[in-house]
Amino acid sequence: MIVWSFPLYFFGMPSQVKALLDRTLPLSLPFIGQEADGTATHPQRFRSDSPRVVLISTAGFYTLKRNIDALALQYAIMTPKNLLTTIFCPMGELFQQPALRGTTDAYLEKVRKAGREYASDFRISPETARAIVEPLFPVDLFIEMANLSWGVEGPRKSAKTLETEAALVETAPEDAADEEMPLTAAQREAFILTKGMSAMYRPESYQGKERILEMIYSDLDVSFKLIMDAERCEVVRSSPKAATATIETP
Incomplete structure (x- = not known):
């Protein structure tokens, strides 16, 4: 053989x-x-x-x-x-x-x-x-994570992601753009890690109320929020929505 x-x-x-x-x-x-x-x-x-x-x-x-x-x-x-x-x-x-x-x-x-x-x-x-x-992750999420590892934007986003981002733009404070500095290489790795967490989300565990988990990476001076609803878990860098729970880790 x-x-x-x-x-x-x-x-x-x-x-x-x-x-x-x-x-x-x-x-x-x-x-x-x-x-x-x-x-x-x-x-x-x-x-x-x-x-x-x-x-x-x-x-x-x-x-x-x-x-x-x-x-x-x-x-x-x-x-x-x-x-x-x-x-x-x-x-x-x-x-x-x-x-x-x-x-x-x-x-x-x-x-x-x-x-x-x-x-x-x-x-x-x-x-x-x-x-x-069988794919290990949803295709849209995989494309986004793979492209992020190269430091580029994904070629496509789901309708749900675009809808969420549009809502954040409408409700974000005027100075939010100043805070959205490009991610460093280390911060990008943290973002990919957080996206991996979102991939583990099981919509069947949804209990009728949106949950928001904020991940603060203190040594990298960056944080991300995982917004969980009935359909999926989205990761955003900034959101006016208050976190349901917060985890701070170096």
């Missing part, structure tokens, strides 16, 4: 992996053969049974659609269909965030389950396969 494990890079494999793959070419003869379906092939240099192949790859995007197609097709061509098993993981950027360890660890347990199933009978159940490709 051969296990290939590497991150998706520009819709394919990293150059180091491609170099390794190229060096396996001498395992085939230079002569051209023909398969039963009419396709061309190089006969194997050494007579042996084809090994089982497991391909594991993480993708930075939130979806696998039009993302892993080229890589999957290359391995499908190189490997007999009944011997190839693939595990593709979306939202790979999240695994770099220690603050999201609870969510990513839960996801990795699903991957371990897939490994146990494969070790048992060389297949992954449809239920586990579906669980592996």
